[in-house]
Amino acid sequence: MKRKSLFALSAVVVVAAAALVPVLWSGGDNLHNGTAMAATPADQAALIKKGEYLARAGDCIACHTVRGGKQFAGGLPMATPFGTMFTPNITPDDQYGIGKWTQDDFYRAMHTGRSKDGSLLYPGFPFTSYTKVTRADSDAIYAYLRSVTPVNVPSRPHELKFPFNQRNMLIGWRTLFFREGEYTADPTKSVEWNRGAYLIEGLGHCGMCHTSINAMGGPVSSAAFAGGLIPLQNWYAPSLTSNKEAGLGDWETKDIADLLKTGVSNRGAVFGPMAEVVHNSLQYMSDEDINAMATYLKTIPQKSEAPEPLQLETSEKFGGELLKQGQKIYADNCAKCHAENGLGMPPSFPPLANNQSIQMPSAVNPIRMVLNGGYPPSTEANPHPYGMPPFAQALSNTEVAAVVTYIRMSWGNHGTAVSPQQVSDLRSAPLD
Incomplete structure (x- = not known):
């Protein structure tokens, strides 16, 4: 990118x-x-x-x-x-x-x-x-x-x-x-929806991360909110328009609002750049504005897909070997919080089974979480969040690839195997 x-x-x-x-x-x-x-x-x-x-x-x-x-x-x-x-x-x-x-x-x-x-x-x-x-x-x-x-x-x-x-x-x-012009309300929508659209598309500028960039550095307007790699930060902002990633079509509005306001919800938690947004900005917004944003996000059309990121592919045989190795690593290091069946204990420990952010074509985020760990933001409604410890010093590139492969391909998840080279490339990536 x-x-x-x-x-x-x-x-x-x-x-x-x-x-x-x-x-x-x-x-x-x-x-x-x-x-x-x-x-x-x-x-x-x-x-x-x-x-x-x-x-x-x-x-x-x-x-x-x-x-x-x-x-x-x-x-x-x-x-x-x-x-x-x-x-x-x-x-x-x-x-x-x-x-x-x-x-x-x-x-x-x-x-x-x-x-x-x-x-x-x-x-x-x-x-x-x-x-x-x-x-x-x-x-x-x-x-x-x-x-x-x-x-x-x-x-x-x-x-x-x-x-x-x-x-x-x-x-x-x-x-x-660039098209200059103040936000124009949609008369066919509610006041709450229009307030959410104004905040998301204006001051919130959410599309700048969640919309991929074309070869000239401009947004791919046909794939607005469809996700993309955040340049120079090596985090992937997931699609909000596809349930294959973090699409919000099947989310309850309350779960979206909880995630924006507190950084955690029954559907997952925020990490990386989004955790900073919640900590610096969203937690201070009124419940009315958070609900308006959630209302608008819930209605984003679930259609356009982001250009699929280039992935390093492993052979089917090597992927099977990683999957088998990853099962033991998961049992030794991850099951205590996320459970043997991957269901976790939400909202403190998010589920990995049927977690779309784990199964996205881009494996950047789960790899970075295993390597670097992290915490959801500390917010007024969740002042002492549970965190994820880093495993960069404890696990080799192959071991990280193995456990990420395991969580992407187990419990009905439909992700693909990841390469140790992907882990190596991200090991030295900046933390923020």
């Missing part, structure tokens, strides 16, 4: 991250379409509170705060095949942050993907989704971000190779893959 094309750079840089555009501060009265509007302290406090909630929904802290660093001060490195990008300081600091941006600048960046000076923003910042955000919500986010503590730290310039450091090259990409 690491597409090396002229316009691919921005789409592969931070496709899994929820980056908020450089934001703005006018330093004066609120502005809307260039017109001054008086606001009482109570009005402003309510607007800031609303903006904080919406910024959570957009998960802007994920990209613009380095672990252990100052909030929104930027500096997070994003390694790409074309060089390294660094997220900017978006605190309201006049010298190094966005203190001199106006409210209109902010909306223009969200809505059109253009910076204060008119330059094109890389679509690693999801303006293709944020364009759907209403002006009122944009103004609220602006009010919140102008209220945070300024940090006097310079933004580090990107270190990109020529010609990928030429922003004007993005014109072609935008012509093909």
Whole structure:
């Protein structure tokens, strides 16, 4: 999925991250379409509170705060095949942050993907989704971000190779893959459904991970939400449109809502990049909005399939040998939590039998879980989640391949055998 094309750079840089555009501060009265509007302290406090909630929904802290660093001060490195990008300081600091941006600048960046000076923003910042955000919500986010503590730290310039450091090259990409416009409600659907669609397609920008990328770094629109490998992170975002993967057609709406809000449900748990989304963003959303998102996700058409990822195949004979070896490894290391019959003890220990995420054509996620382990996010509704220990030091590449083969092919599961080479390739993959 690491597409090396002229316009691919921005789409592969931070496709899994929820980056908020450089934001703005006018330093004066609120502005809307260039017109001054008086606001009482109570009005402003309510607007800031609303903006904080919406910024959570957009998960802007994920990209613009380095672990252990100052909030929104930027500096997070994003390694790409074309060089390294660094997220900017978006605190309201006049010298190094966005203190001199106006409210209109902010909306223009969200809505059109253009910076204060008119330059094109890389679509690693999801303006293709944020364009759907209403002006009122944009103004609220602006009010919140102008209220945070300024940090006097310079933004580090990107270190990109020529010609990928030429922003004007993005014109072609935008012509093909960007359609400007706020979300338009579907009058045939309920208010709840439309609210969910607005959040999923707009601030949530869920399609950026769950839609595969074509050779030019743009989304495959015919396979929206049909899954894809998250570039440079080596995690697979499963299809939401196929019950062969994580399709939600046969999920109860409550199970979808539980997974979004707490990170665990009776159908499974989230790990990897999705665990961070739940921890940073979704757990703070209201039950009404979570239910609206679940309602919308439940209705995504169960049809289009993602392009099948390239897999290293094992011979039938060697696959049989791995399956037999994996049964013993599973009994020794996994059955205590996931049970001999693979049914687990949900929601603490998810089932492996009839678990679509185990059987997907891509074996990336189960391999990474066995190698690296992990925890669902700690949320208010699930503050002490049960975790999966790492086995990278205890099991060889062949042993990991064997146990993953076993869980993909046992208890009625219809997965295929995996290769020790796949394990070797992922053993050195970054953990986040």
